[in-house]
Amino acid sequence: MMQNKPELSKLMNKVSELREFIINLYKGFIPIRALAPENGGDGEWDRAQYLISVVRQYFDNIKVIEAPDPRVSKGSRPNIVATINGIDESRTFWVIAHMDTVPEGDRGMWSVEPYEATVKGDLVYGRGVEDNGQGIVMGIAIGKLLRDLGVKPPFNYGLILASDEEVGSKYGIRYLIGTERGLFKEGDLILVPDAGNDDGSMIEVAEKAILWLKVTVIGKQGHASTPKSALNAHRLGMMLALRLDETLHGNYGAEDPLFAPPESTFEPTKVERNVDNVNTIPGKHVFYMDCRVLPKYSLDEVLTTVNKVAEDFCREHGCRSVVEVVNRDDPAPPTDPNSEVVQRLAKAIKVVKGIDAKYMGIGGGTYAKYIRMMNIPVAVWMTSKGTGHSPDEHVNVNDILSDIKVVLASMMT
Numbered sequence: 363m364m365q366n367k368p369e370l371s372k373l374m375n376k377v378s379e380l381r382e383f384i385i386n387l388y389k390g391f392i393p394i395r396a397l398a399p400e401n402g403g404d405g406e407w408d409r410a411q412y413l414i415s416v417v418r419q420y421f422d423n424i425k426v427i428e429a430p431d432p433r434v435s436k437g438s439r440p441n442i443v444a445t446i447n448g449i450d451e452s453r454t455f456w457v458i459a460h461m462d463t464v465p466e467g468d469r470g471m472w473s474v475e476p477y478e479a480t481v482k483g484d485l486v487y488g489r490g491v492e493d494n495g496q497g498i499v500m501g502i503a504i505g506k507l508l509r510d511l512g513v514k515p516p517f518n519y520g521l522i523l524a525s526d527e528e529v530g531s532k533y534g535i536r537y538l539i540g541t542e543r544g545l546f547k548e549g550d551l552i553l554v555p556d557a558g559n560d561d562g563s564m565i566e567v568a569e570k571a572i573l574w575l576k577v578t579v580i581g582k583q584g585h586a587s588t589p590k591s592a593l594n595a596h597r598l599g600m601m602l603a604l605r606l607d608e609t610l611h612g613n614y615g616a617e618d619p620l621f622a623p624p625e626s627t628f629e630p631t632k633v634e635r636n637v638d639n640v641n642t643i644p645g646k647h648v649f650y651m652d653c654r655v656l657p658k659y660s661l662d663e664v665l666t667t668v669n670k671v672a673e674d675f676c677r678e679h680g681c682r683s684v685v686e687v688v689n690r691d692d693p694a695p696p697t698d699p700n701s702e703v704v705q706r707l708a709k710a711i712k713v714v715k716g717i718d719a720k721y722m723g724i725g726g727g728t729y730a731k732y733i734r735m736m737n738i739p740v741a742v743w744m745t746s747k748g749t750g751h752s753p754d755e756h757v758n759v760n761d762i763l764s765d766i767k768v769v770l771a772s773m774m775t
C-alpha cells in the first residue's frame with residue numbers, strides 16, 4: 363500500500379481547508395429538524411433531501427432506501443447510502459451516521475437558539491451538532507476531499523446517513539440490514555462515529571444491553587381531603603420505583619472494567635402527566651425506567667425480577683400494576699480489539715493525535731450493536747465532549763478536522 367502514501371499526504375494537507383465547508387454544512391441542516399414521531403416530530407425527510415443534494419456532489423453512487431412509516435407526513439423514513447468507488451471495489455470503508463436527533467429539551471437552559479448552528483470561536487452550538495451531526499459532517503467532508511483532489515481510495519469509501527437511531531433504529535439501520543442483504547461484506551471496515559471521549563483515545567468495542575420499561579400503577583382516584591376513600595397511585599408509584607431501584611442494583615451489581623461506567627445502570631426517568639388539579643388523588647401513575655445491563659446478565663432475567671417485584675408490591679398495597687417493555691436491545695457480541703478496523707484506527711490515532719487508543723464498552727447504544735449481531739466488527743469512535751442530548755450541545759471544529767485526518771490515515775495506509 364506504499365503507493366497510497368503520497369495521496370495520503372496530499373489529502374492531509376488540505377484537511378484544514380474544510381473548516382468553512384463544515385460550518386456551512388451545519389448551518390444548512392441543523393435548522394431542518396429531524397425528530398422521530400415518538401418525540402413529536404415528522405421524521406427525517408426534509409433534512410435528508412438537503413443532505414442528498416450535498417452528497418450528490420461528491421459521491422459516485424447514491425441510493426435512498428425508504429422505510430415506510432405512516433406516522434410521518436411523507437410516509438417514509440429515508441436512509442442514504444452513498445459510495446465513492448475505490449481501487450479495490452470488493453471492500454468498503456464505511457462511515458455510518460444518523461440524521462435524527464432528540465428534542466431540544468428545556469429551551470430556558472440553552473444560551474443559544476438550538477436549531478441554528480451558532481459559531482463561537484472554534485465551537486459550533488446546536489441540537490444535533492454532535493449527536494450525530496459530527497458523524498454527518500465528517501463523513502461528507504471526507505467524500506468532498508477525495509472528490510476535490512481526485513483521489514481514488516484503496517477500497518470503496520461508503521457513507522450511510524440513516525434515520526431513526528434515537529428511538530430504536532427500526533426504520534434506520536435495522537431496516538437497511540433487513541432489506542439490503544449483502545450491504546456489508548466480509549472484509550468491510552465499519553466506523554460508527556457516534557460516541558467517544560474528549561481526547562479521541564477511546565475506541566468503543568462493546569455496548570451494554572438496553573431495556574426501557576414503562577410501569578403503570580393503578581390505584582383509585584379520589585378527593586385529596588379524604589385519602590382513605592382513595593388509593594394514591596402516585597405515592598405507590600414512587601414507592602415501587604424506589605423498590606425496583608434498590609432490588610435491581612442489589613441483584614445485578616457486578617462490575618466489568620471494560621465498561622464505563624463499569625456497573626449496570628437502572629434509572630427511573632420519565633413520569634407521565636397525571637391529574638390536572640392539586641386536590642385530586644391520582645388513580646393512575648406511569649413511570650419509566652432506563653436500564654443498561656452488562657452483557658453477563660440476560661434481559662429476560664432482569665424482566666422476571668421486575669415483574670416479581672411489581673407483583674409482590676401490589677399484593678402488599680392493594681394496587682394493580684402493568685410492566686411493559688418500551689425498547690429492548692439484547693447484547694451483541696463485542697468487537698475484537700484486534701480486528702482490522704480497530705487496529706487501523708488505533709494506529710492512525712497514534713500517528714495523528716500522538717496518543718494510545720484504549721478499547722472500551724459503554725452504556726449508550728449505537729448502530730454498531732445491530733452490525734455486531736451479524737458478527738461483523740465495528741469500531742465506534744470520534745472525539746467528543748459528550749454534550750449530545752444536553753442543552754448547549756456543541757462540537758469543536760478542530761476535533762472534527764483531526765478526526766478526519768485519523769479516518770483518512772486509517773483508510774489510506
Ligand SMILES: [Zn+2]
Binds near residue numbers: 493
Ligand atoms: Zn447518536
